[in-house]
Amino acid sequence: MxxxxxxxxxxxxxxxxxxxxxxxxxxxxRDLRDSRDETxxxxxxxxxxxxxxxAGIVIPEEHGGVDMGYLAAGLVAEQMGRxxxxxxxxxxxxxxATALKHGTADQQSEWLPKIxxxxxxxxxxxxxxxxxxxxxxxxxxxxxxxxxxLNGAKAMVVDGHVADVLIVAARTSGxxxxxxxxxxxxxxxxxxxxxxxxxxxxxxxxxxxxxLDDVEVAGDALLGTLDGGMDVLDAVLTAGRGIAAxxxxxxxxQAFEDTVAYIKERKQFGAIIGEFQxxxxxxxxxxxxxxxxxxxxxxxxxxxDDGDEKAPLYCAMAxxxxxxxxxxxxxxxxxxxxGVGMTDEYDIGLFMKRIRVLQELMGDAHFHxxxxxxxxxx
Amino acid sequence: xxxxxxxxxxxxAWLEANCPxxxxxxxxGDKDACWGGRNFTFQSDxxxxxxxxxxxxxxxxxxxxxxxxxxxxxxxxxxxxxxxMKRINARNPLSSFGIWMLGPALLKFGTDEQKxxxxxxxxxxxxxxxxxxxxxxxxxxxASLKTKAEDKGDHxxxxxxxxxxxYADQADWIFCLVRTDNTGKKHHGISFVLFDMASEGVExxxxxxxxxxxxxxxxxxxxxxxxxxxxxxxxxxGWSIAKYLLTHEREMIGNQEGVTRPLHxxxxxxxxxxxxxxxxxxxxxxxxEAEIDEWAFNLTMKRKLAEAKAGASLGADSxxxxxxxxxxxxxxxxxxxxxxGHEGLEWxxxxxxxxxxxxxxxxxxxxxxxxxxxxxxxxxxxxxxxxLPGA
Numbered sequence: 123m124x125x126x127x128x129x130x131x132x133x134x135x136x137x138x139x140x141x142x143x144x145x146x147x148x149x150x151x152r153d154l155r156d157s158r159d160e161t162x163x164x165x166x167x168x169x170x171x172x173x174x175x176x177a178g179i180v181i182p183e184e185h186g187g188v189d190m191g192y193l194a195a196g197l198v199a200e201q202m203g204r205x206x207x208x209x210x211x212x213x214x215x216x217x218x219a220t221a222l223k224h225g226t227a228d229q230q231s232e233w234l235p236k237i238x239x240x241x242x243x244x245x246x247x248x249x250x251x252x253x254x255x256x257x258x259x260x261x262x263x264x265x266x267x268x269x270x271x272l273n274g275a276k277a278m279v280v281d282g283h284v285a286d287v288l289i290v291a292a293r294t295s296g297x298x299x300x301x302x303x304x305x306x307x308x309x310x311x312x313x314x315x316x317x318x319x320x321x322x323x324x325x326x327x328x329x330x331x332x333x334l335d336d337v338e339v340a341g342d343a344l345l346g347t348l349d350g351g352m353d354v355l356d357a358v359l360t361a362g363r364g365i366a367a368x369x370x371x372x373x374x375x376q377a378f379e380d381t382v383a384y385i386k387e388r389k390q391f392g393a394i395i396g397e398f399q400x401x402x403x404x405x406x407x408x409x410x411x412x413x414x415x416x417x418x419x420x421x422x423x424x425x426x427d428d429g430d431e432k433a434p435l436y437c438a439m440a441x442x443x444x445x446x447x448x449x450x451x452x453x454x455x456x457x458x459x460x461g462v463g464m465t466d467e468y469d470i471g472l473f474m475k476r477i478r479v480l481q482e483l484m485g486d487a488h489f490h491x492x493x494x495x496x497x498x499x500x
Numbered sequence: 501x502x503x504x505x506x507x508x509x510x511x512x513a514w515l516e517a518n519c520p521x522x523x524x525x526x527x528x529g530d531k532d533a534c535w536g537g538r539n540f541t542f543q544s545d546x547x548x549x550x551x552x553x554x555x556x557x558x559x560x561x562x563x564x565x566x567x568x569x570x571x572x573x574x575x576x577x578x579x580x581x582x583x584x585m586k587r588i589n590a591r592n593p594l595s596s597f598g599i600w601m602l603g604p605a606l607l608k609f610g611t612d613e614q615k616x617x618x619x620x621x622x623x624x625x626x627x628x629x630x631x632x633x634x635x636x637x638x639x640x641x642x643a644s645l646k647t648k649a650e651d652k653g654d655h656x657x658x659x660x661x662x663x664x665x666x667y668a669d670q671a672d673w674i675f676c677l678v679r680t681d682n683t684g685k686k687h688h689g690i691s692f693v694l695f696d697m698a699s700e701g702v703e704x705x706x707x708x709x710x711x712x713x714x715x716x717x718x719x720x721x722x723x724x725x726x727x728x729x730x731x732x733x734x735x736x737x738g739w740s741i742a743k744y745l746l747t748h749e750r751e752m753i754g755n756q757e758g759v760t761r762p763l764h765x766x767x768x769x770x771x772x773x774x775x776x777x778x779x780x781x782x783x784x785x786x787x788x789e790a791e792i793d794e795w796a797f798n799l800t801m802k803r804k805l806a807e808a809k810a811g812a813s814l815g816a817d818s819x820x821x822x823x824x825x826x827x828x829x830x831x832x833x834x835x836x837x838x839x840x841g842h843e844g845l846e847w848x849x850x851x852x853x854x855x856x857x858x859x860x861x862x863x864x865x866x867x868x869x870x871x872x873x874x875x876x877x878x879x880x881x882x883x884x885x886x887x888l889p890g891a
Contacts, residue, residue: 416800
């Protein structure tokens with residue numbers, strides 16, 4: 123396994139670094155928040171990201187993508203994490219694109235080019251309870267005419283309020299708690315029976331609560347096989363966890379670097395506070411954790427690109443590790459900033475908020491530690 | 501077939517034909533290791549034969565030049581050789597501070613004469629070396645060392661005391677830091693010298709540790725004569741060699757394999773499962789967390805070494821690896837003791853393999869002290885990587 127970036131990957135990272143620092147720095151998120159922007163991200167920026175190839179980064183060239191793989195996608199996500207960039211990258215370019223790669227030829231040719239070009243925003247409607255629990259889905263899809271009728275309630279649907287299409291996970295057989303019996307459906311959010319509530323989250327980004335009340339969809343709305351939705355979901359969540367881990371790496375590393383820069387400036391007791399060993403040792407510990415975490419992200423995404431059968435486990439492990447490390451970076455960051463760390467003016471609090479949301483998405487550290495233990499038979 | 505594949509096939513065939521069966525079983529402990537040297541008694545004919553055969557191949561030091569007893573292999577070939585040895589569970593033929601520490605320093609800083617004199621006996625396992633660094637008053641603050649070497653023309657007269665000298669009571673020669681000048685800053689005036697432990701005025705006394713074992717000694721030096729031809733590098737400038745070696749040592753300590761069986765297997769073995777989960781749910785979470793950290797740490801070792809090979813210097817990151825690796829190892833052994841319950845507390849029985857678990861657990865406590873404490877590693881990261889003021 124190559125753990126050192128190759129030339130193409132270094133180029134992608136450098137390009138993403140320059141792009142996001144210039145086009146979508148932290149201030150852009152503040153502007154979206156303060157203007158109470160209805161979309162929650164900048165559609166112009168998303169088009170520019172698509173033009174750079176970011177929207178089609180895991181989409182095959184035949185469908186208009188650049189097909190650079192998940193490690194490259196992680197390098198982009200890392201830079202978005204560093205800049206707290208708001209965009210539908212995770213929902214659309216990663217989760218939806220990965221799901222649609224398992225679709226029929228028609229589904230692929232209809233939607234993948236629109237994702238790659240930045241025209242379509244697609245949201246995954248999976249979670250229902252207060253915690254991530256894919257097997258726990260209780261939303262139902264019953265046969266109805268030539269298609270299905272969906273009933274249930276979804277939450278934490280990232281970008282759900284502006285999506286052109288929803289990918290809805292529903293139960294076509296079995297009971298909540300069963301891995302079998304789930305199916306995925308492509309659903310137009312304007313269909314009768316769907317009500318959407320935009321929920322502005324702590325990180326000033328969007329998720330939605332979506333109620334499905336006798337929502338009729340055609341038979342060809344099925345994505346993947348009937349009752350076999352978990353196979354597609356596994357692939358989707360593996361990619362999503364790996365990329366969320368990469369974004370956490372960026373956010374955690376930036377929070378850490380901002381903090382080190384701050385303790386090199388701030389003076390108290392007649393000294394620069396970075397001279398105090400109490401802060402030096404905590405900073406050095408954090409440096410170590412961030413470096414260890416970086417390896418987890420690179421290792422997991424490389425395994426995913428290599429088709430390693432353990433990639434789902436590695437992506438889950440990376441998500442667990444990054445959830446913990448980025449959280450530590452933000453907590454230490456606020457503490458070491460002292461009073462100004464509690465103010466809205468300084469960015470460190472914004473990092474803490476985004477990290478809190480990212481570590482919750484698609485399973486927190488506890489969820490993945492439990493899954494890791496189960497997969498090792500303990 | 502690439503050259504590397506050819507090498508792999510050749511190495512595999514040679515190992516199959518030449519590694520004695522007894523040397524393909526796991527070592528039960530330190531006592532099964534072959535250390536070589538004048539005082540060493542081979543544990544078996546197989547151990548002796550295995551060493552002799554590997555020496556003849558140059559494979560005790562595969563990457564060293566042939567003229568010094570090596571095989572002149574590339575790093576990639578060495579990795580293949582190690583993989584092939586692991587494949588048949590071949591034991592390491594020779595454990596040696598000469599190979600791990602002094603050798604690399606001599607190859608980098610030694611004269612041709614010094615290399616020719618000292619490297620081949622190391623490669624052949626004939627001379628066993630120990631390291632004379634720490635002193636009673638110079639532990640974490642190593643550069644404050646005081647052992648004095650007086651200039652007497654063609655030789656020095658050395659007086660002082662060293663401590664934590666690994667296996668000094670069994671070693672043949674020592675590589676030692678001495679002070680040749682005390683007029684400047686503390687890092688200046690340190691010299692790196694070599695001498696025979698059989699020299700007059702050298703006395704090594706074992707130190708009994710909390711594990712009950714005595715791998716370390718106090719070493720007393722009284723008017724020991726050291727010839728100037730045994731000064732490595734420039735006089736007064738031994739600190740740069742010491743630092744180079746410490747970096748090596750840190751990578752080694754950070755990378756040493758602690759628990760060989762996965763932690764969760766040990767815990768399942770002692771505690772059992774309930775509903776498919778480890779019976780102690782609190783311990784289960786900590787075990788999972790430690791195993792995930794271990795995976796990420798092992799990837800980091802690989803990544804940093806790969807980056808170093810690609811041209812970037814490992815530099816102060818060796819401190820990060822040493823710090824994290826040793827703290828993680830201590831954490832794992834604490835969890836293992838938690839899982840083992842009273843069985844892990846036995847000290848002397850046959851059943852407990854002479855208290856192996858408890859003794860190993862106690863030994864790990866030294867990992868974050870030797871080779872620079874965790875706190876010193878954090879200082880180094882603060883200074884050289886984070887560039888914090890006053891660090």
